[in-house]
Amino acid sequence: MQIYLPIAEISVNAFVLLGLGGAVGFLSGMFGVGGGFLMTPLLIFTGIPPAVAVGTEAVQIVATSMSGVLAHWRRKSVDFKMAGVLLVGGGSGTAVGVIAFSALRAEGQIDLFISLAYVLFLGIIGGLMMIESVRAIRAARAGRSVSARRPGAHGWIHGLPLKMRFRRSRLFISAVPPLLIGFFVGVLAAIMGVGGGFIMVPAMIYLLRMPTNVVIGTSLFQIIFVTGLAAIMHATLNQTVDIVLAMLLLVGGVLGAQLGVRVGQRMRGEQLRALLAALVIAVCLRLAWDLVATPEDLFTVMIGAGA
Amino acid sequence: MSRVMPSLVLSAAFLLGVPGDARAQIGDLTPLQGEAVVVDLSEKLIAITSNFTGAELLLFGNVDAPDNVTPALQRDVVAVIRGPYEPLTIRRKERVAGIWVNTGAQDVPAAPGFYHVASTRPLDQIAPHAVFEEAQIGLDMLDIASEREGGDALPANYRKAVLRAKMREGLYAEAPGSISFVGPSLFRAEIELPANVPVGSYVATVYLMRHGGIIGQRSINLIINKSGIERLLYNFAQGTPFLYGLAAVLVALLAGWVAGTVFRER
Numbered sequence: 044m045q046i047y048l049p050i051a052e053i054s055v056n057a058f059v060l061l062g063l064g065g066a067v068g069f070l071s072g073m074f075g076v077g078g079g080f081l082m083t084p085l086l087i088f089t090g091i092p093p094a095v096a097v098g099t100e101a102v103q104i105v106a107t108s109m110s111g112v113l114a115h116w117r118r119k120s121v122d123f124k125m126a127g128v129l130l131v132g133g134g135s136g137t138a139v140g141v142i143a144f145s146a147l148r149a150e151g152q153i154d155l156f157i158s159l160a161y162v163l164f165l166g167i168i169g170g171l172m173m174i175e176s177v178r179a180i181r182a183a184r185a186g187r188s189v190s191a192r193r194p195g196a197h198g199w200i201h202g203l204p205l206k207m208r209f210r211r212s213r214l215f216i217s218a219v220p221p222l223l224i225g226f227f228v229g230v231l232a233a234i235m236g237v238g239g240g241f242i243m244v245p246a247m248i249y250l251l252r253m254p255t256n257v258v259i260g261t262s263l264f265q266i267i268f269v270t271g272l273a274a275i276m277h278a279t280l281n282q283t284v285d286i287v288l289a290m291l292l293l294v295g296g297v298l299g300a301q302l303g304v305r306v307g308q309r310m311r312g313e314q315l316r317a318l319l320a321a322l323v324i325a326v327c328l329r330l331a332w333d334l335v336a337t338p339e340d341l342f343t344v345m346i347g348a349g350a
Numbered sequence: 351m352s353r354v355m356p357s358l359v360l361s362a363a364f365l366l367g368v369p370g371d372a373r374a375q376i377g378d379l380t381p382l383q384g385e386a387v388v389v390d391l392s393e394k395l396i397a398i399t400s401n402f403t404g405a406e407l408l409l410f411g412n413v414d415a416p417d418n419v420t421p422a423l424q425r426d427v428v429a430v431i432r433g434p435y436e437p438l439t440i441r442r443k444e445r446v447a448g449i450w451v452n453t454g455a456q457d458v459p460a461a462p463g464f465y466h467v468a469s470t471r472p473l474d475q476i477a478p479h480a481v482f483e484e485a486q487i488g489l490d491m492l493d494i495a496s497e498r499e500g501g502d503a504l505p506a507n508y509r510k511a512v513l514r515a516k517m518r519e520g521l522y523a524e525a526p527g528s529i530s531f532v533g534p535s536l537f538r539a540e541i542e543l544p545a546n547v548p549v550g551s552y553v554a555t556v557y558l559m560r561h562g563g564i565i566g567q568r569s570i571n572l573i574i575n576k577s578g579i580e581r582l583l584y585n586f587a588q589g590t591p592f593l594y595g596l597a598a599v600l601v602a603l604l605a606g607w608v609a610g611t612v613f614r615e616r
Contacts, residue, residue: 343515
């Protein structure tokens with residue numbers, strides 16, 4: 044069934060978009076990531092203009108994260124205080140990111156920058172997660188138990204000022220690292236059109252050493268606000284939010300996410316991380332290939348002034 | 351030699367800003383007594399609704415053949431449909447340190463968003479180059495950069511890139527042979543409008559050609575517009591973008607909440 048998108052101004056197959064939303068929503072629920080790092084490239088691949096893909100994806104991430112966070116909320120696995128600190132950094136990071144986005148777009152380098160950022164971050168994070176989870180799986184097979192949480196191994200993070208107590212996370216750490224992480228992810232969220240969960244989740248586990256059970260809920264909770272802000276900014280500044288497209292994606296997305304949350308709970312943490320790592324590496328390689336492969340046409344023609 | 355075109359046609363062409371009363375100095379271009387072209391479109395207002403997947407426009411017309419003897423083969427009809435003009439930015443990639451980077455860019459203040467040439471035969475069989483050049487008929491003749499600042503021409507490789515990109519999207523096309531005569535005087539052409547066709551006002555100009563020159567022309571307007579819910583949403587997003595963004599986020603929150611509640615674990 045073909046449907047015309049009023050803002051993207053193209054006609055697309057509604058079932059393809061529903062399926063896309065469902066598949067990405069499933070992964071999103073399973074891993075606690077927004078799914079934007081998969082959905083944004085996939086949308087561009089189906090012919091949606093990149094600017095519309097980025098703006099619309101922000102709206103869809105708000106919905107999937109909202110549906111996902113409710114289950115965590117009921118299980119009390121959301122650290123609201125930690126999310127608040129992350130958000131203070133995230134809000135300012137999003138604003139900085141939007142300014143950088145405009146500047147890069149005026150120079151015609153935004154597409155390249157987005158691809159490079161994806162390749163860099165997905166490569167590093169996917170690689171690190173893969174190494175770590177494979178080690179954990181091997182250790183588990185050998186009968187040893189490996190704790191992801193190693194109390195007392197805080198190192199330099201322990202020496203920073205502005206110490207706060209995060210009860211849900213059972214942490215007493217400085218507010219500086221979460222503020223910086225929030226800011227950094229906010230910048231990436233605005234520039235790359237993602238929620239930033241794929242960076243936030245590992246950062247919480249490995250840098251902040253939060254217990255794994257509160258990581259996903261807290262990440263989803265703060266993503267709602269960061270992407271909500273990004274969506275409103277994209278709609279206001281660029282008019283690139285297509286509500287019809289967002290609706291199709293989120294109908295598929297919320298259904299997929301519900302299923303994903305259940306499947307994710309039945310899987311072991313290290314297997315889940317290995318799977319996510321493999322996915323992240325695959326997307327990274329695909330984008331890296333596009334950077335070096337000779338394009339079909341060396342010229343790109345865009346409607347609108349501003350070379 | 352008097353070449354008086356019907357004044358109605360001339361003034362219509364003038365009002366619509368169609369390039370040129372372009373008749374070349376070749377052959378006998380004197381219209382036969384009463385020979386004129388009339389033309390119409392199957393639709394003059396195309397509404398884009400949610401199930402819009404492109405449209406097929408039927409252009410049809412009549413060439414008066416007063417003597418009923420002049421065979422259809424001795425004349426040609428060329429139709430040009432021009433869409434709303436829009437600014438373009440063209441960027442060129444180069445390999446820098448192994449990866450492809452945009453290194454050059456050119457601006458075009460106004461290029462047609464849609465340009466379709468339908469004709470009875472390939473253009474080079476109908477009339478000499480100069481005739482089409484003067485009337486700006488055909489993709490080779492399309493003047494993409496006439497209004498550029500400083501008057502410098504758009505480099506040829508950038509020009510070709512525009513044509514290539516627009517043809518790929520189905521927005522620019524030349525369709526020789528797509529106009530066919532039905533009987534001695536009636537002609538018709540089907541014009542494919544893709545789903546990504548730009549919104550705005552279009553002009554279809556039909557040129558009657560004989561002996562390598564233009565002997566008559568007629569223009570007709572076409573409007574393509576969004577309608578219904580599509581129009582509503584589009585105007586909302588363009589008119590009050592902040593409220594639109596806020597509404598989109600609220601709808602997303604609600605949808606997520608509903609889904610999360612409905613699928614609550616038991």
